[in-house]
Amino acid sequence: MHSSEPATDEIPVAVPKKGLLARIADDLSDPVLRALVSATAVSRIGRGVFLAVTVLFFTQIIGLSGGEAAVVLAASSGCGVVASFLGGWLADRWSARRMTFGFEVLAGLMLAAYAFAGDFVSALVLASLSGFFDSMAYSARAAIIARGFASERRVHARAVLRTVTNVSIAVGSGFAAIALALGTAEAYRVVIAAAGLLCAFGSLPLLRLTAAVDAPSRARIVPLLTETGSIDVEAAASVASERSDWRRRSPWRDRRYLLMCILSAIFGMQFGVAELGVPLWITQSTTAPEVLVSVILIVNTTLVVIFQVPASRGTHDLRVAGRVTLIAGWLMLVACIVYALAAGLPTWFAIAVILAAAIAHTFAEILSQAGAWGLSFELADPVRAGAYQGVFGMGFSLGALAAPIVVNATAITLGLLGWIILGGVFLAAAAGIWLIARRAAASASVAGFPT
Template identity: 65%
Template sequence: MSPTSPDTGTTPAVDSHPEAAATAPAAAPAAPAAPPAAPRPSLWARLVASVDDPVLRILVGATLISRLGRGIFLTVTVLYFTLIVGLTPGEVAIVLAAASAAGVVASFAGGWLTDRFSARRLIIAFTAIEGVALIAYVFAADFVTALVIAVVCGLFEQGANSTRSAIIARAFTGESRVHARAVLRTVTNVSIAVGSGLGAVALALGTAEAYRALIVGAGLLYLLGLFQLVRLPARVDAPARVAVAEVVTETGSVDAAATAEAIASERASWRSHSPWRDPRYLWLTALSAIFGMQFGVGELGVPLWILHETTAPEVLIAALLILNTVIVVIFQVPMSKGTHDLRVAGRVSAIAAWLMAGACLVYAAAAGLPVGFAVAVLVIAATAHAFAEVLSQAGGWGLSFELADPVRAGTYQGVFGMGYSVGALAAPLVVNATAVSHGLAGWAVLAAIFLASGLGTWWIARRAARTA
């Protein structure tokens, strides 16, 4: 009887011939047991690992403290101007608009300065001045004083933001840069949410002393953040430009004409790295600024739409803001992975475009529905809106870093930040002129704007990936 196949599981017959027994192969040794799977790290361990870089830890610590103060100030600012300082609604609007306009200029200036001076010293100086300016609000007694303080705050807040972006561009590479931006945005949202809760104390008490105490506290938190920023290492600064040596002739004298020509050549080379000479980056900035108006939809369009055009209760406005914050905090970091790759960044930008366009149309569909249906439709729209925000930010960060010239990383980030500032300044006007004023037709126009800008960003990313 011949041996059966090993797959049958039966025992083969033993050969009685000793020669056969001698030549029979030895049994194969048993396979070693697989090592036990490593236990999945705890949530706290994963959080700690996500900020293992020392520069990121410093930025997270400073952001956690200062954005807490920002949340306090954002909660009380309008009512403080109105009830305590005594400004009219029109004057409050001018003060806030002037602060935003100042931020447009400062966004570019902050990045431009980091290519020429120490980013560490700049962010410390900008943050310190902003904290002192916040405290100075307690001395605002009229429109002019409030306007001046608001402009100073707007200037140095956006200057600090651009400086921070330049620091990230230089201190990290590839995926770690987008990861750092995602972590800092998550921390910002958490801190502002907690600060807003603290700001509600002043709203509950309603006294001038309570408002002023919280504003002072907000400014002091900015100043406390300086204890983290002073620990930033030298590697976050731009490398020094190579000085042009004097041209010396054979006789040992300085050739003034040749030296001047060498200096002019070095300056021309430096200017050639300017983002203003980079049409692709300028288009990316413009399209990202347009899509950034989605923040205005959440801050202005949706509340007014719920209030005037739907049967949903007003408390839903606060609930949708909380929903947005929760989604950003949970999903911003994981959904930002891989967006340092141009193709991935373009893909998530396209998905964000479709989500945002759909959200606009679903917001519009809530008008005239019964309460329960209106609430359900608005929650669906806000969820799509929040994920569009998360994905658009991730894609925009990846492209803004990867398409920038590293020689002038600060100026490039300053230009990109300036685009967002312009978008934020234009958002109230655009949202009011479309969705708020024209209902369904206006929402459809907004949907088309977001779809076009998001798909334009996708097209730029795809073209850049092909030529990379």
């Protein structure tokens, strides 16, 4: 006779914590993540090369003015806004893996074509096409992640890919030093062409993905005939009902998701603080040397590589995602105030203060991204995963467009008061996201679903 009670003489065996290499091996054992990591590692090296030399290529080689270069980059971002939704929308209708591959190849070829740009118009056209195809590919890739992983693995996959992206861009920036050191038009053009081709060839591992990451096939409205040749009314009604349900599941009808996307886009302007606000503040309002901008970039990249994956654990849970986002909001408020306090300080004191703010800012970035990924997946309708991820990506693109204007109008123009206002905006957006997550978790609990 077997007792149903556990034996009292059994000693629980502690499972040893896996090391870094073991965790990497586990991640790469997943065929979907392995293909995405391989594609990201190669293509983002090319993107890193391009990012490092783009502005100087425009101004020093092609001869564009600073204003013209800004217009070119803004046009690229603007095309990305439309393409972000379109890529996700199409990924619900056709093969997401084939679309991602095709769009990334096209985006890479457009980057390579920059080497042949010779004036404002050609640079504008190529930048617009490159931004359009890159954003299409990004949204289609997000749909692959939404369908290719279980709930608790999606955010982890995004975190791993972001870590790989940061490392690859850093490596690419190192390669870009070749063109920067030589300084000749030929060197710039060769490096840019090579970077674009690297982006295109980097998409090849995506072909290893299976049809499991694609959207399920949908019924098509065509004349459905019975064996006697008459229309099958019942089957036609079933297809029409499916189409109606499909439209009803549109993210544009989901007010909660749209509000979350808007608030995430507002918080996403923190990238504009790092890219525009901090460099301008350092050079215009503090005694810190300009090289500190590069130091901050290195610190940011290092911390993201180390902490993004650990910080993303558990954020598939709505409550956890909301909580880490709220913490990120408080960190951004602190970072903005500390950035402002660096004005007028002695050089070394200003450097220390700015670095402290940059560290708080980076952890706010890490936590906000983890929370946003979790909510973007868990609040989405799985049937329309591509469209939902497209709307989410479009929100971030809009935030990126608005960031330079908002940051300049607050922090750079108003000084301490502007930094406080900007920090308050980030905290308010984070608090709104936290409230949405909290209510969604409560609703899920009442309905009997896991949160």
